[in-house]
Amino acid sequence: xxxxxxxxxxxxxxxxxxxxxxxxxxxxxxxxxxxxxxxxxxxxxxxxxxxxxxxxxxxxxxxxxxxxxxxxxxxxxxxxxxxxxxxxxxxxxxxxxxxxxxxxxxxxxxxxxxxxxxxxxxxxxxxxxxxxxxxxxxxxxxxxxxxxxxxxxxxxxxxxxxx
Numbered sequence: 001x002x003x004x005x006x007x008x009x010x011x012x013x014x015x016x017x018x019x020x021x022x023x024x025x026x027x028x029x030x031x032x033x034x035x036x037x038x039x040x041x042x043x044x045x046x047x048x049x050x051x052x053x054x055x056x057x058x059x060x061x062x063x064x065x066x067x068x069x070x071x072x073x074x075x076x077x078x079x080x081x082x083x084x085x086x087x088x089x090x091x092x093x094x095x096x097x098x099x100x101x102x103x104x105x106x107x108x109x110x111x112x113x114x115x116x117x118x119x120x121x122x123x124x125x126x127x128x129x130x131x132x133x134x135x136x137x138x139x140x141x142x143x144x145x146x147x148x149x150x151x152x153x154x155x156x157x158x159x160x161x162x163x
Contacts, residue, residue, distance in 0.1 A: 022102065028094065
């Protein structure tokens with residue numbers, strides 16, 4: 001079966017440390033970058049994205065690498081503590097203009113209450129967390145700093161002054 005090409009302005013490419021999602025053309029702030037689709041499950045995995053308190057989107061299909069990259073590019077999104085995109089519902093939206101060739105990233109702590117596999121962050125952002133464990137592991141100040149972009153299912157955990 002040939003890979004299905006998605007209609008979005010991005011593609012999965014190699015990076016110096018693995019793979020990532022890159023803009024194939026300039027993307028305007030507020031523009032839809034890609035959709036998050038797949039199987040809904042109740043528990044997080046290394047590659048799932050949390051969309052409600054008890055729903056995570058994952059891809060359980062057995063596909064070639066080429067097919068996975070074409071049909072489910074969201075699985076290759078990398079984290080950044082100062083990202084250029086955010087997940088809104090089941091859509092990745094540009095937070096700012098993204099230039100062609102630039103890597104598209106999002107902050108995992110804005111969707112994941114608790115990470116299935118926490119990791120040491122090497123994003124290089126000025127305000128890098130250093131360790132990514134999920135929204136509930138952030139300090140009140142770190143949660144407050146993400147308030148404008150945090151997913152609706154995590155808003156109830158925001159300190160009361162920012163909710």
